[in-house]
Structure formats: structure tokens, C-alpha cells
Amino acid sequence: MEWFSGLDPTLKIYWTIALVSSLIFLIQTVITFLGMDSSDGLNADFAGDTHIDGPFQLFSLRNLINFLLGYGWSAVCFYPVIASTFWLNVVAVLVGLLFVAFFFFLILQLTKLSKDNTFKLSDTVGKTADVYLVIPGDQKGKGKIQISINGSYHEIAAMTEGEKLPTGSKARVVRLIDDQTVMVSSVNG
Numbered sequence: 001m002e003w004f005s006g007l008d009p010t011l012k013i014y015w016t017i018a019l020v021s022s023l024i025f026l027i028q029t030v031i032t033f034l035g036m037d038s039s040d041g042l043n044a045d046f047a048g049d050t051h052i053d054g055p056f057q058l059f060s061l062r063n064l065i066n067f068l069l070g071y072g073w074s075a076v077c078f079y080p081v082i083a084s085t086f087w088l089n090v091v092a093v094l095v096g097l098l099f100v101a102f103f104f105f106l107i108l109q110l111t112k113l114s115k116d117n118t119f120k121l122s123d124t125v126g127k128t129a130d131v132y133l134v135i136p137g138d139q140k141g142k143g144k145i146q147i148s149i150n151g152s153y154h155e156i157a158a159m160t161e162g163e164k165l166p167t168g169s170k171a172r173v174v175r176l177i178d179d180q181t182v183m184v185s186s187v188n189g
Contacts, residue, residue, distance in 0.1 A: 010079075010085060011076070011079055014072055014075035014076045014079060014092075015072075015076055016072075017068055017071060017072035017075070018069070018072030018073045018075070018076050019072075020068075020072075021065050021068035021069045021071075021072050022069060022072075022073075024065050025065050025066070025069050028062060028065060062103075063100050063103070066096075066099045066100050066103045067096040067097065067099060067100050068096065069096075069099055070092075070095040070096035070097075070098060070099030070100075071092045071093060071095065071096035071099075072092075073095075074091060074092045074095035074096070075088060075089070075091075075092040078091055078092070117150045119149055119150070119152070119154060121156070121176055121179060121180070121182065122176060123149050123150075124147055124149060124154075124156065124173045124182055125173050125174070125175060125176065125182075126172070126173065127147055127149070127172070127173050128147075128170055128171070128172050128173075128187060129145035129146060129147035129156075129158075129170070129171050129172075129173060129184065130145065130146045130147075130168065130169075130170065130171075131143060131144075131145055131158075131165045131166065131167055131168060131169045131170070131171050132144040132145055132146040132155060132167065133167060134164065134165065134166055134167055135158050135159065135160050135164065135165040135171070135184065136159075136160075136164055137160060137162060137163040137164040137165075138160075138161065138162075138163075139159050139160070139161055141159070142157045142158065142159055142181065143157075143158055143159075143165065144156065144157060144158060145158045145171055145173075145182070145184060147173070156180070156181070156182055157180055157181040157182070158171065158173075158181065158182050158183070158184045159177060159181060159182075159183055159184070160183065160184050160185060160186070161183065161185070162185055162186055163186070165184070165186055169186065169187075169188075170186070170187035170188070171184035171185065171186060171187060172184060172185055172186075172187050
């Protein structure tokens with residue numbers, strides 16, 4: 001610790017911020033990977049409409065640590081290069097804000113991985129499909145449609161109350177008949 005006691009008082013502050021925020025960040029990271037991070041335990045307790053639906057809150061312990069991590073380490077790194085304390089603090093604040101923005105972007109990308117993209121037949125209602133196998137008219141039998149939902153194609157049994165729909169024609173899903181069959185109508189009529 002001799003090197004620390006011999007430092008300029010301002011540099012001591014920057015090193016303290018960098019080391020303490022790094023330790024807390026490390027603890028937060030371990031807790032996250034262990035699955036014990038359902039909340040950071042702090043809520044912003046002031047008036048104002050700052051609530052954002054989703055995994056990101058602007059004023060949280062996690063974002064404070066992210067900011068201090070960027071602030072502290074950039075101040076330590078740029079201390080020998082930037083002589084003015086004012087400009088050093090400006091650069092450190094900007095880097096701290098960039099850290100918060102980077103972690104916000106990272107969390108948004110990770111939450112996209114948890115999105116439920118499972119196929120539900122109810123998602124087809126109102127959508128347009130291609131007739132894959134002829135659909136007999138007046139509910140006299142079943143044909144098949146091919147429809148794209150969430151970027152993947154599905155073949156579904158279909159019936160129509162109108163006239164026969166030939167292969168290659170367009171149909172709109174009107175309603176569900178059961179858990180495997182839909183009612184369609186011609187897009188042209």
C-alpha cells in the first residue's frame with residue numbers, strides 16, 4: 001500500500017472509486033450468474049414519471065456502479081494525460097455515461113433472447129396465407145394453407161364457407177375451428 005499513500009490526493013480518490021466499483025461490479029456479476037439478482041434492492045423514491053417498463057431503470061444501484069466503474073477507471077487512465085482536473089472529470093463523466101449506455105444495450109439484447117416465439121394457432125387469425133392443398137367449398141372438406149408466423153412457415157388444415165379455393169390462391173384466416181384447423185375466406189372475395 002506504499003504506492004497508494006504516495007499518490008496525489010485526487011488520484012487516490014479516482015483509484016478508490018475505480019477499485020470499490022470494480023469490487024461491487026464483480027459481486028453483482030457473480031450474483032447475476034448464480035441467479036440471485038431478481039432486483040437490485042433500490043427503488044427511486046422521488047416524484048416524477050421516470051418508470052420505464054422493462055429490465056432497465058435509469059436510477060438503480062446497478063447503473064450507479066456501471067457509471068462509477070467507467071468514471072473511476074477512465075479518470076485513473078487519463079490522469080497522466082489530461083492535466084486539467086476539470087477536463088479529466090468531463091471525460092470521466094462521459095465515459096461513465098457510455099458504460100451505462102453500453103450495459104443498457106447489452107441488457108436489451110439479452111432480453112430479446114427470452115422472448116416467447118412459440119407458435120400459437122390463434123396468431124394466424126387475420127393473417128393472409130397461401131393455399132397449399134385445394135380447400136373444398138361450403139365446408140365439404142379440408143385443404144391446407146401455408147402461413148408465415150414469426151418468420152417460420154406452418155402448414156395448417158383449413159376449411160372455407162365460400163367457394164372452393166384452388167392451390168396457389170390467397171386466403172385470409174377468419175377464425176379457429178379447433179386446435180388444428182382454421183376457417184379461411186378468399187382474399188379476392
